[in-house]
Amino acid sequence: MNILTQPWPWYVSGPLIGLMVPILLIMGNKTFGISSSLRHICAACIPGKVEFFKYDWKAESWNLIFALGIVLGGLVAGYFFANPNPIQISEATVTDLSSMGIKNYSGFVPTDIFSFDSLLTVKGFLLMVVGGFFVGFGTRYAGGCTSGHAIMGLSNLQLPSLIATICFFVGGLAMTWFILPWILSL
């Protein structure tokens, strides 16, 4: 059972993620993409009078079912196949982040900041609530996320997806190098 509890190397997990593209196409002409599920949730729960949310979301319900599957996969892998050891993060990253005050490296997220207790601190609110807002607003504005653009779009050699993917990285780099140090110092 080691294979289930140990982390998988990139050359195993990367190709497996890539295989989602042909499998979804062959299973029913579905294009791989996760962020659309956020739109379907809006359309199903809070459409209001917004034109953008007035469409037959039930016709796209496979995407919501897929998202529910991810939650269940996370649950099983997180509880039953959990890696007993902390994630091996590069020393350089630990040094950099420690100098910015991050202490706990044992989980998937820095629990010093990502916790219910810190939700109402400036730092926690910015990273979780504002950060989450940017993810939802940005992916829809960009027309896709890492899966829809960076993986599906690039697999289909789409120039708009390449442009979007470059912008994902530019935004991430700007945040990491120029803004995140300031947020973490708050």
Next chain:
Amino acid sequence: MSKIKFLLLGFIFGVILIKAEVISWFRIQEMFRFQAFQMYGIIGSAVMIGVISVFLIKKYKVKTIHGEEIKIAPKQFNKGNIIGGLIFGFGWAMTGACPGPLYALVGSGLLVIAVVLLSAIFGTWVYGCLRNKLPH
């Protein structure tokens, strides 16, 4: 019932995300700090397999299991790819997660990430409201 296969595929994808450790906030930081190869290896090899698969599907006119022709809608360029892309990039580095990992993290028991996910849903909703006023 025909949709149960998508639940299973999502499940498998969720397990892969956890085992690949791409759901780790620290891995995303390593990537943006150019301090580890892991994320680049994962995204690069995923895209490589995707490109080869789509090429083969088109070349051999592979059909779906229901016998339909496989069609992939082309992506249309608009300014949102740039502006929205940058905004998502900020959020990716802040939360250390894109939408797929958000779902997997909530499943793994990090319930506070549900707040991030709700905020992302709200962000999508606000985009829907402002859509006509934003440059595209």
